[in-house]
Amino acid sequence: MYPNTPNPSNSGQNPFMIQKEDEIDLKVLLFNYLQYWVLILACMFIGVLGAFLFNRYATNIFKVESSILVVDDKPSLGTDLFESSGLGMLQGKSNIENEIGIIKSFSLAEEAVTELNLNVQYYKEGFVSTSQIYEKLPIHVTVDWNQSQLVGGKFRLEVLNEDSFELSIENDEFRIFNPKDPYYKILPEDETTLSKSVYSFGEEIQGENFTFTINQIAALPGDIVLFNLVDTPSLALKYREELAVAPINKQASILSLSLETPVRRLGEDYINKLMEMYLARELDEKNRASENTVRFINEQLSGISDSLRFSENKLQQYRTENKVFNLSEEGSVVFERLQELEKEKGEAEIKLKYYKVLKDYLASDQSGEMMAPSVMGVTDPLLNSLVQAYSELQADQVRLSANFTDINPSVRENATRVQNIKKQLQENVSSALGNTENLITDLNGQIRMLEVDINSLPETERNLIGIQRQFTINENIYVYLLQKKAEAEITKAANMPKNSILDFAKSGQLPVAPKRSLNLLIGLILGLILPIGFITIKDFLNTKIEDPKELENQIKVPLIGMIGRNNSEDNIPVMNNPRSSVTESFRSLRADMSYLSPHRDNLTILFTSSISGEGKTFVSINVASVYALMGKKTLLIGLDLRKPKIAEDFGLVNDKGMSTCLSSDISWRDVVKPTGHKDMDVILSGPIPPNPAELLLQDKFGEIIKEIKAEYDVVIFDCPPVGLVSETKELFGFADISFFVFRQGYSMKGNSQILNNLVEKGGVSKIYGILNDVHIDKGYGYGYGYGYGYGYGNNSYGYHEEVQLPWWKRALRRK
Template sequence: MLAKNTHVNQLPELQQEEDVDIKTILSHYLRHWKIIVACTFSGILLAYAASKIMTPIYKVNGSVLVGEESQDLGADFLGASSLLQPKNNIENEIGILTSYALTEQVVEELKLNVAYFEEGVFSKNSIYGNIPLDITVNWNREQLVGGMLALEVTSDESYQLSIDNDALYIYNPKDPFFKMELEEELSGLEGEHKFGEKVQGEYFEFQVNNIAGKPGEKLFFKFSDTHSQVIKYQKAISVAPTNKLASILQISMETPNRKLGQDFINRLMRVYLERELSEKNKATANTISFIDDQLNGITDSLSYFETRLQEYRTKNHVFNLSEEGVMIFERLQDYEKQRSEIELKLDYYHTLEDYLLGETEEGLVAPSIIGNTDPLLNSLVVKLSELQTERLRLKSTYSSSTPALEQIDSQIKTTRQSVLENTKSAIKNTESALAEIANRINQVELEINKLPETERNLLGIQRKFSINENIYLYLLQKRAESQIVLASNTPKNSILDTARAAEKPVEPKTFLNLVLGAFAGLAFPVGLIFVRNFFNNTIEEPKELEEQVPVPLIGMIGKSSSKEGNILTVMRKPKSTISENFRSLRADMTFLSPGAKKLTILFTSSISGEGKTFCAVNLASVYAMMGKKTILVGLDLRKPKIADEFGLINDRGVSTCLSVGMPWKEAVKPSGFDNLDILLSGPVPPNPAELLAQGYFKEMMDEIKANYDVLILDCAPVGLVSETKELFALADINMYVFRQHYSPKTNIQILKGLVEKGGVKKMYSILNAVDFEVGHYGYAYGYGYGSNGYHENEEETNWLGKLVGKK
C-alpha cells in the first residue's frame, strides 16, 4: 500500500492546501446532530409558546390631508394674492403632529396619567374605556408615580387600597423632569377609604369615584406624570407621507389596546386642526382689537358733537343751512372725510412702526383695515404674519438652535426690516397728503367766514359731527368685515380618515418567531461546538495530521467503545473493526519493509495516554494470530503497563536482565496466547536511561531478534524521557502514535524535531482512537473504517437510518 505522505528527505515538501475542507468542518457538527436537532426543536417550541403568551399588538392608522396655505385678511381685501405663493411644508406638519405640546394636550384631555389594569393569566393586562372607577389626581403637588396600587371594592360606598408593586417614585411639579425614589414608608395610603373622599398624604392626593364598581371587584392602577407619558407616546407615534408626491400624512401607532390607539390618534388630529385654526385667527383677532380701540375714542366724540348740534339748533331755531352753506358744507365734508381717512392711516402706520421696533410677535394688524392700497406693504405684512405664525408652530417642536428655526428667524428679521422701511416711507407720504388736504380745508374755511355767524357756527358743529360720524361708520364696516372673516375661517388641513385598527395584530409575528426560535436553537449548540473547537488545541482530523507531520500517516485505529479498559482487543474480539484496523496495519508493514524475514517495530508517542501500549499489544497480537513467533518487549521502565493487561506479575524483566545480568530467556513470560511471548520491563529502576545505554542491552536485543520473527518494542513517550531516542536505531520501523481529541497539536513539533534535527529514519505515524461514527473519513487505511467501534456483528448504518432509529 502506498502512503500519501513521504519522508521529508525523500520527496520535496508538498505545498499545504489553503482551501477549507467543508466536509471536515461539517464532521465536527454532524457528530452532534442529535443535540443540534433537539435544541432546534426546543427553540421552535419555546418560540411558539412565547407567541401565544405575548400580548397582541395592533397597528392603528389615521390620515390628514395637508392643504395649501390660504390668503390672509390683508391680501383678501386688497387682491394681493398674485404676490403670495401657496405654502405647503410637509416636514413642518410632521414636526407639529409629533410635537411635545400637541402630545401633552392629548395626554391631558384623555387623562392618560392614570393607567388601569386587570389580573391576567401570566401578568396584569392594561384596560382602557368602560372603567368602573374614575380617579382624579392633584398634579399641582408632590405625587406618587410608578409602582402599582390595588383597589378592591368592598361596598357601594367604600373600597380597600393596597400597594401591589412598591417601585414608587415621587413626582414634584416644581421639577417635572426629575423623579426621586421613595425611600420611606407611606402612611394613610393603604387601608379602607370612602368613594368621593380625598386620599391624602405627604406624597399623594387623589380621589376615587365609583361609576359602576360592584363589591368584590378588583382593579389595579398606577400614576404616571405627564412628562413621562408625553415622551412615551411621542415615541409610539409615527407620522409619514403616503408617498413623496402626495400631501397626505398617515399617523400610526402600535398599541395593545385598539380603542386607546384610536382615541389617541383621533384626538391628536382634532387638537392639530384646532391649534392650526387658532393660529390662523390671530391676525383677524388683532385687527378687531385695533378697530375696537379706535371706536372707543370716536364714540365719545360722536356723542358729544351730536348733543351740541341738537342744543344749538334748539337754542337758535336754526335747522338747515342756506343753499350756499350747503354747497360749502358738502365740499368741506368731503375734505374732512379724506383727512380723517389719512389720519387713520397715519395712526396705523405709527402703530405698525411701534410694533416693528418693539420686536414682539403678537398684535400685528393687516394694513387693509385702513384702506392701504400699497400692494408691496400689504404683501410684506402678510408675509411677516405668516412667518411669525410658522415660527410659533415650530417653536413648540424644535429648540431655538435647530436649522429650521434659525432659517425662519433670519427670514423674519429680513422681512421685518423691509416692512419698517416701507412703513417709514408711507408715514412721510401720508404726512404730505395730510398737509395738502389741510390747505384745501383752510381755503374752504375762508369761504365759511363770509356766511352769517349763526349759520357759520351751525356749520362748524355739524362739520365736526359729520367727521366723527363718517369715521365711526367706516370703522364699524371694517369691524363687521373682520368678524365675518373670523367666523368663516377654517383650517387649511383636514382629517381624511379617522383612526382605525387593523383586524390582525402586527405582533407577535408567529412565523418570524418560529424562524428565530429555530435559528436560536440551532445557533446555541453550533456556537458552543464552534467555541469548543476554537479553543481546542488537540488533534482532531486525520487530514490535519497528514498535512503537518513530516512523516507518512499509515494508519488510523478506531475508537474503542469498551468500558472495561482491557486493551487486548484483537485477542478478545478478533472480528471487531479495531482488529481489522490492526490487520490492515500489519499488511502495510510488508510495503514499509519489503522482503524482510524478521521485523522489529518500535512504538512511542509524545506523552502518556496516547495509546502506544495499546497499539503495540494489538499489533503483536495480529502477528501472533498469523502464526509469526512474536515477542512483546516492554521498554517503558518508568511506567510499565503491559503486565497488568496480561494479568502478569512484573517481578522480572528488562530491568532485571540489565541490572543483575539475568539471561533474557529466563525473564520471558508466556502471554497465555499462542505464538506470543512477553518480556516485561521489570521492576522500576532508579536509573532507566543508564541501563538502556549498556552494551549488553544491544547484545540482548540482537539475540531476541534472532529467536523471534517479530519483535514489538513498547517504549516510553519520547516527549517525556530521553532514553527512547537511543532506541530508534534498533527498530526496522518506528511508529509514532497520536490520539484523536487528546494529543496536543504541539506534539507534531516534537515529531518534526526528531525527524529534522534528530535524523530518525523509518519513522511513521498512527492516529489512534479515531471516531468513525459520523466522520466518514475518506482514507483507505484498512478495512471497515466506516464502522462504529470494534464490537462484533455490527452493521453499518447511514445517517438517515440513525436519525430514524434504525439499528
C-alpha cells in the first residue's frame, strides 16, 4: 500500500467498480449522424442532381419486339414407335430450344447484317454526347471490304461546300480488319494518319490499311458527321449478344424476339431481316430434298434420252425398209403383255437405283437433304417416315453444330438420335433392295416365257416386236421420269416454311432506359448512404475519444463530469469569466465532490492524465479557483517536476517551489506564492531537478503534505501524466479523491486502459474520470454535464455569457 494511503474502510471501496455491458443507444446513434445534417442534405442534393443530369443527357434506349410461331414437329408413322418405346432409340426433340439456338446463331446474324449493309455507322454531335444516325443520312461511305480496313476508330467529317469536305481522325482506337482472316483483328503498328485533310466528294480516300469513298447526299456546308467502319463479324457478334429470344411462357410454342437499341428503326429493320433470313433458311432446307430429287432424275434422263432417240430411229428405219407398220392380232396380244412387264421392270429398276443411291448415301455419312421416297414411287410408309425423320434430324444437327460445340448436350443428344434412326433406315433399305431384286428376277422370268411365244411368229414380225419393244421400254421409263421430275418441281414450288411470323418488329413508344424514376431514387439513396458510410468509417477508424457515452462504457470507473471547451484565451475562466458555461461545469464538479467525499472538512484532490496536453493543469487551476470563490482556503501544488506549466497561467516566475523544498532545508511556507485571487495560493513545481521521482518518494514529502492539510481547507495536486512517468502512482495515496483527465478529440481511446489498469492492478480507489474540452456533440442530451450535470451550453436560454474567439482562432484551435 502506498504511504499515507487512507484506510479502505474509511475511504470506502469504490462502489463504481462494476462491469458495464456494451449497448447501442439508437437515439445517440441517430443524433451522431444528425450533427452532419448539412453534409447529408448536400450529398443527397448532389446525388439527385447527378441523376437528373444523367437522365437529361443519357441516350434513350428503346425495346424492339417481335414474335414467331414455332410449329412443333409431329411424329411421322414409324418414328412415334421409336419415341414411345423404352429402347430410347429416338427420343422427342426439344424443338423450341433448337429454334432458339438457330435464331441466335452467329451465321444467321451475319446473313442479316450483310443484307442490311450496316458496316458504316454515322453519328452527329450533341451538346454532351453523340447520337447515331440511321435514316436520312447526309453522306454515304462506300467501303471496299475485299481489302484491309481500319475498324473501331472514328473519322470526323466537316462539310466545306457542296463539293469538298475536311476529314480528320476523331478517335484513334483502330484495329485492322483483314478479309482473309475476318475473325481476328490486329493493332496498327503506327499511328493512323491521312495523306491530306481536304477531299472531294466521290474521291477515293486511300491510306495504309483503309480504302473508301464518301458521296454527298444531303449534307450542308458546316455540317459535322462522325462515322466509323465496323466489320460484319463484329456486328454479327454484337447483335447476337444483344438479341433476346425466349418463349412467351412455358407451355407456348411462340418465341418472343427483343432487342434494346438507341435507334428504333435500326432495331426494327434488323429483327425483321433476321426473321426473314430465318424463314428463308428453313425453306432452303426443305427445297434441298426436291432439288436432290430433280438432280437424280436429270441424271437418269440424260442416259435414257439417248437410248430412246436411238431406238426410235431404228424402229422408223425398219418399218420403212420392210414396209411393216402393224403387228398381227397374235403379235399385238403378246406385245401388249410384254410391254406391261417391261414397264413394271423399268419402274422396279428405277427404284433399285434409288435404293442403291440411298444406301451409298447412308454409308458415306453425307450431310444433305435426301430424296423423298414417295417422289420416286416408293409407297412404303415406314421407309418414307424414316427418311423424313432422318433428313430433319440431319438438318438440325447441321444447324446445332454451327452454333455449339460437339460436347454440347443438345448436339450430343441429337447425334444419338441420328445414329439410332440411321441404323433402322439402313436395315429397311437393305430389305427393300432384296425385295426389289426379287421382283426384277420374277419379271425377267415372265418376260422370258413371253419371248418363247414371240419366237413362233414370222421373222419380220418378230424383228419388229424386238425393235418396238426396246423403243417402248425407253419411252415408258422416259415418261415415268418426266412425271416424277414434274412432281418434284411442284413439291418444291409448294414448299412453305413450317414456322411463321406472328408480329413484325415494333418499337415501344417510351424508352426502357434510362429509368428516370429509379435513377432519381438511386441518386437520392446514394446521396444518403455515401455520407453516412463516410461518417461511419471515419468514426470507426477514429482512435480519439469523442463520444462521452463511449468513454463511459470503456472505463471501469464513473465519468464524473465533463468540462466544456474554453472559448477565451484566458486559462482561468472561473476567476475571469464567472458566467461562462465552462465555469458552470467546474461548479457542477465542485458540487459532486460533496457526494464523493462527504463529511470532510479538509479535502485533497489529485489530477492526472495519460499524456501531456489533455488539460489536467487547466482543470487543476480552475477547480482550485472554484473552491477559492466559495471561501475555502485553497492551495494548488504543482507536482509536475518535469514539465511545469502553472507559473505561466498566473504570471509568476518558477524560481522556487516544491523541488526547492524537497532538495534543501527551505520550508514549504517560504515557497508558497499568492495567485492574486482571494483564498488561493500556489506552490509551483520549482526548478526542474535531475531526479524528480526520487524527490517525491522521500518521507519529507509526506510530512510537508501533512502540514499543508492542517493549514488549508482544500489542497489540489497537479500531477504529471501517469501514462508517462512513474512517480504519479505514488501520489494517489496522499489524495482523498483522484481524477483522471481525458480530452475530447485529443486523448486516444486506448488511454482508457491506463485508468482501468490503475484500478484493477494498481489498487487505486476513489478515482474518477473527467472529460475535458467537450465541444463535439456526439448525441442527444449530453451537453456539458452529461449524466451528472444540467447540460449548460451555448444554447441554454441565456444562463451564461460565452466569450467567442475570432473565427480564424477557432479554426486554428479545431486543427
